[in-house]
Amino acid sequence: MVSVEEALQIIAKNTPILQSVALPLTQTKGMVMAQDVLAPIDLPPFDQSAMDGYAINIHHEKKYTIIGEVAAGDGKEVRLKVGEAVRIFTGAMIPKTANAVVMQEKVTRLGDSIVLMDEAVTGSNIRPCGEQITKGVLALPKGTELTPPAIGFLAGMGIREVNVFDKPRVGIVITGNELVEGGEALKPGQIYEGNSKMLLAAVKGYGIETCTTYQVADNFMATCEVLTKAFLENDVVLVNGGISVGDHDYVYKALKALDVEPLFYKVRQKPGKPLFFGKRGNKIVFALPGNPAAALTCFYLYVYPAFQKIMGQLGSGLERRKLMITTSVTNTFGRALLLKARVLQNGEVEILEGQSSAMLHTYSLANALVYVPESVSEIHKGGVVEVLVFPN
Ligand SMILES: Nc1nc2c(c(=O)[nH]1)N[C@H]1C(S)=C(S)[C@@H](COP(=O)(O)OP(=O)(O)OC[C@H]3O[C@@H](n4cnc5c(N)ncnc54)[C@H](O)[C@@H]3O)O[C@H]1N2
Numbered sequence: 001m002v003s004v005e006e007a008l009q010i011i012a013k014n015t016p017i018l019q020s021v022a023l024p025l026t027q028t029k030g031m032v033m034a035q036d037v038l039a040p041i042d043l044p045p046f047d048q049s050a051m052d053g054y055a056i057n058i059h060h061e062k063k064y065t066i067i068g069e070v071a072a073g074d075g076k077e078v079r080l081k082v083g084e085a086v087r088i089f090t091g092a093m094i095p096k097t098a099n100a101v102v103m104q105e106k107v108t109r110l111g112d113s114i115v116l117m118d119e120a121v122t123g124s125n126i127r128p129c130g131e132q133i134t135k136g137v138l139a140l141p142k143g144t145e146l147t148p149p150a151i152g153f154l155a156g157m158g159i160r161e162v163n164v165f166d167k168p169r170v171g172i173v174i175t176g177n178e179l180v181e182g183g184e185a186l187k188p189g190q191i192y193e194g195n196s197k198m199l200l201a202a203v204k205g206y207g208i209e210t211c212t213t214y215q216v217a218d219n220f221m222a223t224c225e226v227l228t229k230a231f232l233e234n235d236v237v238l239v240n241g242g243i244s245v246g247d248h249d250y251v252y253k254a255l256k257a258l259d260v261e262p263l264f265y266k267v268r269q270k271p272g273k274p275l276f277f278g279k280r281g282n283k284i285v286f287a288l289p290g291n292p293a294a295a296l297t298c299f300y301l302y303v304y305p306a307f308q309k310i311m312g313q314l315g316s317g318l319e320r321r322k323l324m325i326t327t328s329v330t331n332t333f334g335r336a337l338l339l340k341a342r343v344l345q346n347g348e349v350e351i352l353e354g355q356s357s358a359m360l361h362t363y364s365l366a367n368a369l370v371y372v373p374e375s376v377s378e379i380h381k382g383g384v385v386e387v388l389v390f391p392n
């Protein structure tokens with residue numbers, strides 16, 4: 001049995017980063033760049049007007065003669081003599097012979113000429129060629145997460161494809177004879193299968209789309225078969241249920257039979273004690289406890305940082321904050337507690353009712369887990385606790 005922190009370290013050490021793939025930029029949201037990208041062009045690619053107004057060739061008077069017009073996208077070169085102006089619009093190419101742009105609100109228009117209200121300032125309202133970045137310079141380094149602005153920046157340089165660390169294919173293996181699908185009538189002893197839907201939603205919440213669900217009865221051979229298939233088809237396997245010590249819990253035995261290297265089995269925590277983590281070649285497997293809240297807590301705490309690592313992201317799990325608690329907590333278990341909780345508007349954290357690992361009711365209202373380390377037996381109301389905050 002390992003501690004929470006040991007379990008996290010073992011996962012971080014043993015989770016591989018997936019190979020890189022070249023993908024169209026439009027499919028890379030949230031992925032991490034596996035290459036440096038150098039600017040293929042100057043940005044902007046030409047001197048650009050930052051305003052709607054008039055490009056001028058400055059002289060000592062305030063009156064300028066308008067000799068033409070340049071709109072955004074026009075490629076024509078207009079030659080301005082000293083004292084001349086062209087009507088120009090935001091984003092349009094500045095004539096080489098112009099040295100300032102004056103906003104239209106700052107001029108008086110008189111037929112084919114304008115009179116400036118203020119002194120012209122050389123270079124004003126011009127975005128010079130290469131102002132943002134110049135050709136050949138490092139635009140974004142390897143390891144950058146492709147956020148919307150990063151995607152926009154690369155697209156703005158004409159880049160259409162980028163090498164990124166691949167997203168994992170995730171298999172969710174659901175075990176249990178008692179499980180039936182919603183829509184069917186429950187027979188005595190049966191319950192509705194909910195964890196695959198919950199875990200699928202959680203996996204997709206991290207932008208991972210390739211997720212397959214498998215279901216198997218409590219049977220050793222069938223469990224071996226479905227796990228073999230899940231390992232073949234996925235990079236990460238999440239097994240749900242059947243990992244405890246009951247006579248019908250076959251997951252540990254099946255993982256052993258399939259030569260999965262156990263990296264830990266059981267964590268000193270409540271809920272989620274029976275969690276298993278192992279490796280088979282370059283594939284990793286988490287066997288999550290079947291109790292729904294225990295499964296989800298293990299997912300947030302351990303599977304999420306593994307996903308980050310496998311996709312080359314820099315983060316290491318849920319954001320940790322120190323917050324004031326609104327009630328006292330006692331820990332008589334000698335294990336770390338992970339309590340369903342809600343961070344309130346005022347920044348304090350409230351422990352929710354219904355902490356049983358079988359219950360999801362109040363988990364639906366939670367936005368965080370309070371982490372009570374195994375060495376802490378009591379925290380008083382108003383004390384400071386460590387809070388693991390769920391991503392939005
Ligand atoms: N003698 C012991 N018994 C148990 C121990 C122990 O240390 N000694 N640990 C308990 C803890 S803690 C947990 S957690 C559970 C974990 O057991 P399993 O991983 O084998 O899970 P199951 O027995 O298959 O299921 C537990 C519970 O969850 C329900 N379940 C399972 N899958 C689903 C699903 N897909 N959707 C909805 N609900 C599901 C299942 O019906 C059970 O009620 O073991 C304790 N026992």
Ligand code: MOO
Pocket residue numbers: 269270271272273274289291294357358
């Ligand atoms: O994981 Mo179990 O659910 O600790 O009760």
